[in-house]
């Protein structure tokens with residue numbers, strides 16, 4: 001079954017983020033171009049992931065500075081990405097082909113039979129895998145789960161370093177902490193809607209911190225028994241150990257034909273505090289961070305498209321393969337107070 005998540009990207013509201021009204025400098029110019037998707041190519045998942053990477057100022061600027069890498073010739077995702085970024089920047093064409101990256105991706109993941117030519121795939125997983133391949137090309141000497149290479153954009157900017165643990169408030173027993181790293185924070189939409197109903201029942205009015213709290217509650221999973229069998233039912237708590245600059249959330253549909261789409265849209269906020277999203281956040285910087293929605297990848301009618309906030313022109317843009325449109329909306333004016 002193919003139930004791709006909606007991807008949701010958030011950035012801090014500090015310098016360079018959406019929250020400021022500072023005029024942009026020349027270096028932040030990111031011209032918008034469409035990406036072709038001929039009949040039978042089924043490249044919309046890749047085009048969406050690519051538009052996200054190009055429009056994320058943090059990624060685009062850091063990636064530009066990378067020069068050396070372990071090259072994989074015609075299956076080199078690093079080279080293919082460099083090439084399409086150069087075209088985004090310098091080409092006079094309004095629509096670019098993403099074929100070189102599509103083919104490098106297909107060759108790289110041939111053994112796993114993922115992202116193969118002509119076959120539709122998952123945009124969030126494509127995005128995650130491109131990031132992991134960049135790690136491989138530039139910081140292969142360090143392991144994925146303990147990568148501390150300063151130039152490794154995926155791990156320095158995107159990765160959330162977490163551990164998961166059950167702590168019993170009644171008897172104090174705790175399960176063994178399970179450490180892990182994730183590029184995308186996946187949340188089930190069913191769980192999201194159930195939690196939204198519960199939270200709205202228990203309070204009179206929606207509050208600014210509610211969106212983060214909602215996401216936290218929705219990602220805690222099912223109740224489980226206390227590790228010392230005291231009879232308490234507990235939920236898994238997640239603790240964030242680092243301070244990622246970009247938070248990506250993937251909303252996963254639990255069934256092929258969900259009637260929750262409208263409910264899910266109503267639960268979404270545009271502002272998020274990391275301290276609300278996780279049970280505990282150890283770094284002060286992360287605890288203080290206020291994140292704003294900058295992009296969204298949507299899946300509708302077996303097709304991916306992308307909304308992204310362009311910092312240079314301070315407008316929301318809509319990318320549907322070759323088509324690029326400006327979204328006449330007040331989305332970026334919608335603040336936490338809208339909740």
Ligand SMILES: [Zn+2]
Nearest residue numbers: 071072076079
């Ligand atoms: Zn290369």
Ligand SMILES: [Zn+2]
Nearest residue numbers: 135147152155
């Ligand atoms: Zn790395």
Ligand SMILES: [Zn+2]
Nearest residue numbers: 168171226230
């Ligand atoms: Zn207990």
